[in-house]
Amino acid sequence: MKINDALMLRASVKSFKPEREVAPDVMEAIYDAARWAPSPENVQHVRFIIIKDEQIKSWIAQMSREIREHGRTRVPAPLLNERLKMVPPEIRPLYMEKMTNSEAAGDIIETCDTLVLAIGNGNWYDTPYLVAPPEFGGIVCATAIQNMWTSAVGNNIGMSLVTQPFASERNAMLIKDRLGIPHDWELFAGLCFGVAEKRNRLYPTARAPKIPLERLVFDGYWGRQYKRMAFKDDLDEKDYMPPDYNFSMDVFDSIYLRRSIRTFKEKHDVYEQDGGGKIPEWKIEALLEAARNTASMFNAQNFRFVLLREPRDHYIKEKLGHAALEMSKYVFGMVPWNQVADRLWYIPKHTYPGIMEYMADGSLMYYPTRANAIIIPCVQPAYNGEPIGRMGGTNLASIFVSMAIQNMWNLCPVLGLGIGFNALTSSDIRRRQLWMEELGIPGSWMMPACLGIGIPATPRNASPPRFPVSSLFFNEYWGKPYKRIAFRD
Ligand SMILES: Cc1cc2nc3c(=O)[nH]c(=O)nc-3n(C[C@H](O)[C@H](O)[C@H](O)COP(=O)(O)O)c2cc1C
Structure with missing residues (x-):
């Protein structure tokens, strides 16, 4: 299939x-x-x-x-x-x-x-x-x-x-x-x-009816409705799905080929060749549709997404990337070499030094800035599945938003896109609060990470072991x- x-x-x-x-x-x-x-x-x-x-x-x-x-x-x-x-x-x-x-x-x-x-x-x-x-x-x-x-x-x-x-x-x-x-x-x-x-x-x-994308996704700021392609009038030809496109990738191949992508094509790299790393509108909408058809308790869909796009949201993207870079410097750069190296058992030995250097100076985590789009997943931990009884809470709520994230991630290989799940942008709680304020995300919601999305800069092998x-x-x-x-x- x-x-x-x-x-x-x-x-x-x-x-x-x-x-x-x-x-x-x-x-x-x-x-x-x-x-x-x-x-x-x-x-x-x-x-x-x-x-x-x-x-x-x-x-x-x-x-x-x-x-x-x-x-x-x-x-x-x-x-x-x-x-x-x-x-x-x-x-x-x-x-x-x-x-x-x-x-x-x-x-x-x-x-x-x-x-x-x-x-x-x-x-x-x-x-x-x-x-x-x-x-x-x-x-x-x-x-x-x-x-x-x-x-x-x-x-x-x-x-x-x-x-x-x-x-x-x-x-x-x-x-x-x-x-x-x-x-x-x-x-x-x-x-x-x-x-x-x-x-x-x-x-x-x-399937169970889901709320429309306009309510599930916010465009640049919490509450500002995402506009589906059908209602946009500023699209160019490349934004539409080619008529012969047919998502021709098998389920297991997609699951197996999904990778964490941390380098993306950018405007200055590829300006002439393929649209300057710009993700066509239809691919963004396809990803969001995949997220939309996710299971949740009582079909409550207690998750939302804030979509940030180049060039409009460049400023906040840059800040997100910078926060991740700084965090990476602390959590990896200040630790003795051996301690970090042991954790990277799954990375081929000859690539250790390079990867560790990029982790220590933070540049590996700077990718939200380079991504053409960012999706900020938000989850509402207080939604309760049951009127009586304990069913809700941060952990359970984060399950549903993460299933939605995984749906988008698994669709990436066939679309020629990549996602990097960047937790370091918001693992410092105060920083998390600042992003939420900046994006208008209500304090009762939670932002577990930021997803950098773009066209992978280089082809990648299958996942680490x-x-x-x-x-x-x-x-x-x-x-x-x-x-x-x-x-x-
Ligand atoms: C909860 C969670 C947090 C993660 N945090 C980060 C992160 O902060 N930065 C990053 O670059 N990758 C992050 N990742 C991606 C993992 O590093 C990656 O999934 C793992 O190394 C396996 O590689 P693969 O995704 O390519 O199969 C995270 C993944 C998950 C599920």
Whole structure:
């Protein structure tokens, strides 16, 4: 399946054919997709437990039913109804019935072929002199989850993400104890995989309706509506998608070829050849559409994006790049050589000196300034999935925005674009506040990073090495490696 189709067709599958198994090699391809997700300094602090054991699945399903029974089903109808803004009025009664049916909350877990628990860790440090923000745990989990989801769609396998069973801290602890999960790791989500009974039974449309781009994306400043191409009158020919363009890249190739890109073509480099590094308008819109079709609790879409473009927003882009450069100087430049070198195990030895020099003088991180566009992802941690019960918070919220980021990132290879995820622009909290003030982002929202986007200056190899599937995926119990099909007899 082509990558763009996979991103556009993604939906939460709410019911599976219980008698239909997913072929083990297909599941393995989906697990493999998770490996290629990005993580800060490639630390890959995410683990998954594959659960096929019916007893464990039923036990977790029961937790989900209880949470729903004690939460949603007791909430007065008008309160729930108001949350369903995005659901067409004519199907709201059916939707409400399903939502408040506590049996159904468990059925999805019980009838899926494979339940995969996604476990992250907010306490891992990616830089020697900086405490990584705890939301990185959720972000890294989410990018891997989204890769699996895209891969599942590409393989015609249904997937759904559930957080309900873990909404009670006590449940999460019980699961950790029974499955041997260390208590400093966090259970973020359960991923249910199976053969979809019907792709999306609840909505009359192919997928859940999403808010329009005009509300999801702000142009240069919070609240200033992004104008879609159809409504712009200052475009030139190059801004339109060529008539013969067909997104001809396979899902796995896109996931595998996605890279962190930190050098972009710029106006002075390539002025004559290809538009001075300018990203055509249709590609920006394609990226934003990919972000738009992301899952979120109650389809709340508790994320927004502020789009900065050259040359209009050059001034703030320059400041963002400069902040990242300064931060890089401190967190990498002030640390003894050996300490940083050890962290870069995944980089070929002969390139150490060069890369370390660029990290120490900060120039490697200056790329937001050079990028032709910047997308600032924003997330609202206070959105709550459930009227009653604990479901929200920074970590959970950052999962959804990061799945949207990963969707854009995975679309880049086919568009000939690259994204660099720059956390250093805003890892200093005061600086983060200053950007937010400058861009009008309300203080109750959060800006986890800045994405520099442009045409890569040079072709890049595939990603740096990743841990094997057997290190990231455990079989039924924490630490028990998943055995790849090639090694089974
Ligand atoms: C949460 C998170 C934070 C990151 N922070 C930065 C950053 O501040 N600067 C940067 O250049 N890359 C950053 N990256 C990108 C990683 O360095 C990159 O994903 C990793 O080295 C693997 O390389 P790849 O993305 O090309 O596969 C970050 C990635 C994630 C997921």
